[in-house]
Amino acid sequence: MSEPKISLQHVYKSFNGKEVLRDLSIDISPGESLVIVGGSGTGKSVTLKHIIGLLQPDRGHVVVDNTDLCCMHAVELNAFRRRFGMAFQEGALFDSMSVFENIAFPLRRHTKMSEDEIRQRVEECLEDVHLHGVEKRRPSELSGGMRRRVGFARAISLKPEILLFDEPTTGLDPVISDVVADLIVEMDEKLNTTTVTITHDMKVAFKIADRVAMLYRGEIIEEGTPEEFQRSENSIVQQFIEGRAQGPLTEE
Ligand SMILES: Nc1ncnc2c1ncn2[C@@H]1O[C@H](COP(=O)(O)OP(=O)(O)OP(=O)(O)O)[C@@H](O)[C@H]1O
Ligand SMILES: [Mg+2]
Structure with a gap:
């Protein structure tokens, strides 16, 4: 396997004593399209902000192209961010x-x-x-x-070499959401980027993902290709995919 483009390694992050990310680890390969799904307030946006160095982990490492962001100075970090869209x-x-x-x-x-x-x-x-x-x-x-x-x-x-989308279809009707999802697929292919998208729209997720990962209580609890993810036996994942009120997932 090639070196990961982006590697989150045992990342912990708390705000005011509340743990948001707990031992979060995931590698993203060059050219891959990863979609992170999860409920509201589970730390999806916080995860993206770690990837571009807008937030620093309390513990753990964020590594992009073999460079640990924690070792970068402000000037370096600014130049580094130009590689992201x-x-x-x-x-x-x-x-x-x-x-x-x-x-x-x-x-x-x-x-x-x-x-x-x-x-x-x-x-x-x-x-x-x-x-x-x-x-x-x-x-x-x-x-x-x-x-x-x-x-x-x-x-x-x-x-950019890396594209990050945070809730790109929120607030759009289903047809326009689908058009926007198509566009993300097209951009990812044409521009040959590594793409990380956050969404809670499973239809959008399955359309644009090479791999889907689900964030729950600060950790990745499931990951796989859209087909693997859909077949997950994890009841939290199944409840999320089906959008059911009943199940282990509750409002945090
Ligand atoms: N800068 C911050 N200071 C304090 N708390 C924060 C900060 N950023 C995020 N949080 C808290 O971290 C938790 C996760 O936030 P985050 O924005 O990552 O959620 P999310 O998964 O993106 O949710 P949503 O689907 O609603 O966008 C929330 O409880 C939020 O209040
Ligand atoms: Mg968010």
């Missing part, structure tokens, strides 16, 4: 800026590209997410699905 919950677009300026933002900030180069790169990114003729619009003037696409276009502008 992130599309977090609800897109987090700047509403005071046009779509064009939103996508150009990371390019202006992190590169010395000329105006012409920026224009060309923004065009390419918009093409990659199948958006046309919306450059001058404000995010607030677009539909929810289109806003997600703009967020994705911004996430890929610096040609």
Whole structure:
């Protein structure tokens, strides 16, 4: 097996005495699409934030390309984050800026590209997410699905090696969710990225995952290909897949 692109090793994290991650370990291979599922408040977003070094583990290690993030200085960490494209919950677009300026933002900030180069790169990114003729619009003037696409276009502008999506389809209707899930599959393949997605929509998870992992009480309790995951004999996993109120899973 090749070296993992991302390796979480025995990660522990508490906030104000509350343990959120407890001995969490998982390896993600180069080019893999991993989906992490789990109930609300189980630490999914916290896990993603560890992967980009926005949070540090209390114990354990986060290793990306054989480099332990704990050993990086702020300057290194900033350069390191450029290798990631992130599309977090609800897109987090700047509403005071046009779509064009939103996508150009990371390019202006992190590169010395000329105006012409920026224009060309923004065009390419918009093409990659199948958006046309919306450059001058404000995010607030677009539909929810289109806003997600703009967020994705911004996430890929610096040609990242790793894409992270936190709840990319939350708040979208089932049809648009499916379209957005298709787009994630397409981007992952075309851009050849290692992709980590968080969702609690199992249909989306099974569509985009090479491997699904379920987070429960701070640990990965099940992982496998979508087929393996669906066949899991773990009653917590089965309850989550079926979305049943009755079972071992309760509100935390
Ligand atoms: N910076 C922080 N300071 C204090 N507590 C935090 C912080 N970040 C997360 N938490 C807590 O950690 C727990 C897990 O949060 P997290 O955002 O990872 O959940 P999640 O699995 O992403 O849930 P959701 O599905 O609702 O997005 C929650 O109890 C949350 O309140
Ligand atoms: Mg979250």
